[in-house]
Amino acid sequence: MYVVIVGAGEVGTTIAASLAADHDVVVVDVDDDRVESLKYDLDVLAFVGDGTTLSALEEARVDNADLFIASTDNDQTNLVACGTAKTIGDPFTIARTKSVEYLHTWKRTENAFGADFIVCTDLLTAENVVRVVGLPSAIDVDPFAGGLVQMAEFEIGHDSPVAGQTVAEADRFDSLTFAALFRHGEMILPTGETVIESADRAVVIGSPESVQSFAMDIAPDATPDSADEIVIIGGSPVGYQTARLLEERNFKPRLIEQDRDRARWIAEKLPHTMVMQHDATDTEFLSREHVDEADIVVSALESDEKNLLASVLAKRVGAQRVISIVDSGDYVTLFEEIGIDVAINPRKVTAEEIIKFSYETVAENIAVLENDQAEVVELELTADSELIDRPISELVSELGFQLVIGAITRDRSFVTPRGDTRLRAGDHVIIFVETRYVSDLTSMV
Amino acid sequence: MNFFSNIRVGWRASVGLTGEVLIYLAGPLAFPLVLALYYGESALPFVAAIVVSVSLGGYFRYLSDPDENLGPREAFLAVAMIWLLVAAVGAIPFVVAGVGTIAHPINALFESMSGLTTTGATVLQDFSLHSQSILMWRQLIQWLGGLGILILATAVLSELGVGGAQLMESETQTKDVNKLTPKISETARLIWGLYVGITVTAIAVFYSIGVSGLDPNMTLFNAVAHAFTSVATAGFSPEPESIGAFAPIVQWAVIPFMIVGSTSFILLYFFIDGQPERLLKNQEFHFYLGTLAFFSSLVALLLFFDTEIAYGTEETIRHALFNVTSLVTTTGYASIDFDLWSNGAKYLLFLCMFTGGMVGSTTCSIKSLRWLVALKSFRRILFTSIHPEAIKPVRISGKPVDEDTIRDIYSYLLLSIVIFGLLTIFIVVNGERAGSEIPAFDAMGAAASTFLNIGPAFGAAGPYGTYDVFPMSTKAVMIVLMWIGRIEIIPVLVLFTKAFWKS
Numbered sequence: 039m040y041v042v043i044v045g046a047g048e049v050g051t052t053i054a055a056s057l058a059a060d061h062d063v064v065v066v067d068v069d070d071d072r073v074e075s076l077k078y079d080l081d082v083l084a085f086v087g088d089g090t091t092l093s094a095l096e097e098a099r100v101d102n103a104d105l106f107i108a109s110t111d112n113d114q115t116n117l118v119a120c121g122t123a124k125t126i127g128d129p130f131t132i133a134r135t136k137s138v139e140y141l142h143t144w145k146r147t148e149n150a151f152g153a154d155f156i157v158c159t160d161l162l163t164a165e166n167v168v169r170v171v172g173l174p175s176a177i178d179v180d181p182f183a184g185g186l187v188q189m190a191e192f193e194i195g196h197d198s199p200v201a202g203q204t205v206a207e208a209d210r211f212d213s214l215t216f217a218a219l220f221r222h223g224e225m226i227l228p229t230g231e232t233v234i235e236s237a238d239r240a241v242v243i244g245s246p247e248s249v250q251s252f253a254m255d256i257a258p259d260a261t262p263d264s265a266d267e268i269v270i271i272g273g274s275p276v277g278y279q280t281a282r283l284l285e286e287r288n289f290k291p292r293l294i295e296q297d298r299d300r301a302r303w304i305a306e307k308l309p310h311t312m313v314m315q316h317d318a319t320d321t322e323f324l325s326r327e328h329v330d331e332a333d334i335v336v337s338a339l340e341s342d343e344k345n346l347l348a349s350v351l352a353k354r355v356g357a358q359r360v361i362s363i364v365d366s367g368d369y370v371t372l373f374e375e376i377g378i379d380v381a382i383n384p385r386k387v388t389a390e391e392i393i394k395f396s397y398e399t400v401a402e403n404i405a406v407l408e409n410d411q412a413e414v415v416e417l418e419l420t421a422d423s424e425l426i427d428r429p430i431s432e433l434v435s436e437l438g439f440q441l442v443i444g445a446i447t448r449d450r451s452f453v454t455p456r457g458d459t460r461l462r463a464g465d466h467v468i469i470f471v472e473t474r475y476v477s478d479l480t481s482m483v
Numbered sequence: 484m485n486f487f488s489n490i491r492v493g494w495r496a497s498v499g500l501t502g503e504v505l506i507y508l509a510g511p512l513a514f515p516l517v518l519a520l521y522y523g524e525s526a527l528p529f530v531a532a533i534v535v536s537v538s539l540g541g542y543f544r545y546l547s548d549p550d551e552n553l554g555p556r557e558a559f560l561a562v563a564m565i566w567l568l569v570a571a572v573g574a575i576p577f578v579v580a581g582v583g584t585i586a587h588p589i590n591a592l593f594e595s596m597s598g599l600t601t602t603g604a605t606v607l608q609d610f611s612l613h614s615q616s617i618l619m620w621r622q623l624i625q626w627l628g629g630l631g632i633l634i635l636a637t638a639v640l641s642e643l644g645v646g647g648a649q650l651m652e653s654e655t656q657t658k659d660v661n662k663l664t665p666k667i668s669e670t671a672r673l674i675w676g677l678y679v680g681i682t683v684t685a686i687a688v689f690y691s692i693g694v695s696g697l698d699p700n701m702t703l704f705n706a707v708a709h710a711f712t713s714v715a716t717a718g719f720s721p722e723p724e725s726i727g728a729f730a731p732i733v734q735w736a737v738i739p740f741m742i743v744g745s746t747s748f749i750l751l752y753f754f755i756d757g758q759p760e761r762l763l764k765n766q767e768f769h770f771y772l773g774t775l776a777f778f779s780s781l782v783a784l785l786l787f788f789d790t791e792i793a794y795g796t797e798e799t800i801r802h803a804l805f806n807v808t809s810l811v812t813t814t815g816y817a818s819i820d821f822d823l824w825s826n827g828a829k830y831l832l833f834l835c836m837f838t839g840g841m842v843g844s845t846t847c848s849i850k851s852l853r854w855l856v857a858l859k860s861f862r863r864i865l866f867t868s869i870h871p872e873a874i875k876p877v878r879i880s881g882k883p884v885d886e887d888t889i890r891d892i893y894s895y896l897l898l899s900i901v902i903f904g905l906l907t908i909f910i911v912v913n914g915e916r917a918g919s920e921i922p923a924f925d926a927m928g929a930a931a932s933t934f935l936n937i938g939p940a941f942g943a944a945g946p947y948g949t950y951d952v953f954p955m956s957t958k959a960v961m962i963v964l965m966w967i968g969r970i971e972i973i974p975v976l977v978l979f980t981k982a983f984w985k986s
Contacts, residue, residue, distance in 0.1 A: 294872075298874075301874040302874055302876065304874075305874040305875060305876050305883075306876045306883040309878060309881065312870070312873055312875070313873065313874040313875070314870065314872040314873050314874065315872050315873075315874050316872040323872065327870065327872070
């Protein structure tokens with residue numbers, strides 16, 4: 039694949055590094071020092087230029103490109119770069135933005151700004167935080183269809199109430215599909231009568247809310263419920279998005295923000311979040327507001343120094359789990375070494391999300407399970423796909439191999455797959471399939 | 484002329500607008516004029532009023548300066564002047580007719596101001612003295628004032644544009660006038676159209692009761708007269724016994740129109756325009772209906788256990804619901820002389836006077852939204868005393884209310900209570916001075932009823948009584964307070980500040 043990356047910052051460099059081995063990568067950046075150092079670090083073509091100009095993109099041969107990634111630190115630059123790239127050729131364009139607003143705009147038409155995909159750093163980071171917060175018992179969690187669908191893998195503990203139940207008993211949720219069980223490393227595609235045993239690993243696909251509720255069922259002690267105290271320190275965009283997503287999942291988080299106007303703004307936006315305006319490093323305040331008894335503290339302040347201080351302090355006063363946002367990738371291990379439970383780096387999260395697009399498959403998104411035994415793939419169905427306009431039950435019985443249709447999203451809303459559901463062109467389907475049949479499946483799309 | 488040259492208010496703009504409104508006032512005055520000709524009564528009172536209104540209006544137009552803009556200050560001045568002068572012109576027919584108590588200029592102005600501000604307090608003694616056209620003029624002036632004259636002016640004078648929004652804001656003291664359409668005059672026209680539509684429905688309903696023989700007293704005249712003052716939540720009636728003069732079915736029929744008249748017209752518009760949930764899910768609406776239900780059931784309970792008045796079940800419910808609705812919506816009708824009820828029931832009715840219907844309706848008084856915001860912000864104080872750092876916006880129907888608005892509401896409540904207190908004291912003291920003693924509770928009732936634009940009070944000024952019992956000087960003060968109360972205090976009070984005129 040021929041890949042053009044605009045912006046050689048932390049995100050751009052991470053992406054370039056991971057793609058350089060298998061693909062032809064061109065990197066454009068305005069800063070000659072960065073370009074210079076990149077040339078010696080990675081086997082890529084790097085040159086100085088403004089990625090929003092026609093001349094620079096022509097020089098980068100965007101007309102030949104399969105993938106175009108705009109990953110500078112400036113939202114507008116990235117969007118304009120994608121728009122410009124589309125005038126030269128037809129690569130798959132990905133823009134990175136911080137602001138969620140552009141993502142909303144893009145979601146309305148899906149070709150606004152000339153971007154084929156928008157990765158929103160703040161939102162993506164918040165989604166990561168919420169997964170860590172909400173599903174501590176999961177071995178693996180992956181979002182699909184822009185966050186509408188979640189795949190999660192859980193290990194059933196000995197004391198889990200679900201152990202010994204049949205799948206039909208355990209799966210009480212409408213929008214949840216029980217995709218598979220792994221028992222002693224063996225994959226089982228379960229029926230309603232299959233009995234779940236302890237130490238099984240269960241793969242479920244469904245709406246984030248149903249996955250959350252399922253986690254509650256199988257690990258009631260480890261999974262936070264709405265009675266648990268979640269404190270978010272810092273009303274940064276990531277802090278705000280985290281609170282918003284937690285509200286959507288029926289949590290009632292508390293958020294501490296020092297700036298009065300920002301605190302007021304967040305309080306107006308989020309009716310179920312208790313916003314407090316104070317300095318989060320005031321220990322007297324922390325104990326008065328019982329932050330020391332919090333089950334989870336998320337530190338999402340503007341700088342790494344402040345996050346370090348706030349997280350250490352929260353841990354010190356007695357918070358159970360502390361999750362911190364770490365802006366600089368170099369500090370992630372440092373944070374975790376000094377006892378912060380999870381450190382999340384927004385740039386790394388963004389880079390990982392973008393790298394997924396370089397996989398040479400028609401799948402929009404994939405998750406690999408249990409040493410590559412099986413995959414969960416997201417496919418967008420075209421009008422001439424063999425899968426459309428037939429009831430799912432008929433479809434599945436006629437295939438030469440087994441698969442589980444875990445979820446469908448249609449016009450950006452969740453559709454629960456049933457035996458009589460008919461897939462349509464334009465649907466996104468999230469399918470669980472054994473790895474050896476992935477190519478058979480993708481050939482049918 | 485030194486005084487005028489120092490003035491920083493573009494008063495000529497306000498005067499010009501007032502002139503315009505006075506000229507247009509000839510239109511509504513023509514209605515009783517035609518009625519007088521039809522009934523063979525003297526048309527002179529209305530001819531005189533039209534001549535005065537048009538010539539004064541013309542002179543004001545002549546004084547106006549087209550270069551001056553109608554800003555916030557000019558809007559305040561115009562609102563205050565328009566309400567005062569329209570009431571003054573409205574009093575002319577009463578004086579010229581020269582019949583009964585309202586022949587006296589102060590009484591005439593009291594009646595007219597009470598009419599225009601939709602108060603409904605009357606100084607009439609003997610209703611039978613007055614001609615049909617004069618009685619209808621009392622009703623019509625209430626209907627004109629019902630939704631606010633300035634909304635009507637904005638609807639008619641489309642050149643007002645931005646100034647129109649300014650006017651409607653200063654008339655109703657709401658921060659942002661809800662626009663239904665991009666143009667404010669369009670919005671005003673839609674709202675007025677709705678007002679006319681509801682009134683026509685009321686006429687049809689009332690008249691059909693009359694025609695069908697269920698209550699022969701409900702003639703076309705009475706149907707129109709009561710449709711005007713029920714939808715406007717105003718309260719005048721050509722009948723001395725108010726709605727009590729009619730059969731129970733009429734009383735039941737009037738209740739929904741009072742309730743609708745006190746519902747936000749913007750939300751009513753959405754309701755019929757295919758977005759009913761905006762009304763049905765509105766918290767102020769819930770609070771308003773809740774207030775009605777709460778007071779009605781309490782009053783009904785007291786009436787039910789009152790051994791002195793032996794009403795049947797239907798009667799108890801009807802009288803409780805009717806009179807509570809009448810006072811909460813600030814209409815001021817009565818289905819019975821509630822002055823004869825027990826003290827407990829009367830005190831409850833007194834409390835009802837302070838509630839009011841929804842913002843953006845024909846209601847007066849303090850209004851549900853203000854109470855709701857005040858109660859919610861009080862609940863917030865309880866919360867923030869435990870969590871001093873918590874930032875907790877007060878929400879109405881899920882939307883945050885900004886802190887300036889909350890502060891304004893608190894000061895409005897405080898101001899209302901202070902003015903009410905002072906007026907009560909004045910009524911008592913001035914009554915003693917003039918030799919006509921007024922009991923304290925009756926004085927409180929009369930003070931609240933005029934200042935909050937409700938109408939009937941207790942004792943001599945009760946629903947079947949008259950405000951003629953008060954000395955002239957008390958009535959003069961009441962005229963001013965009805966005027967101040969109707970335009971929500973601020974537009975008048977700012978006129979008495981130096982900063983308004985100079986800086």
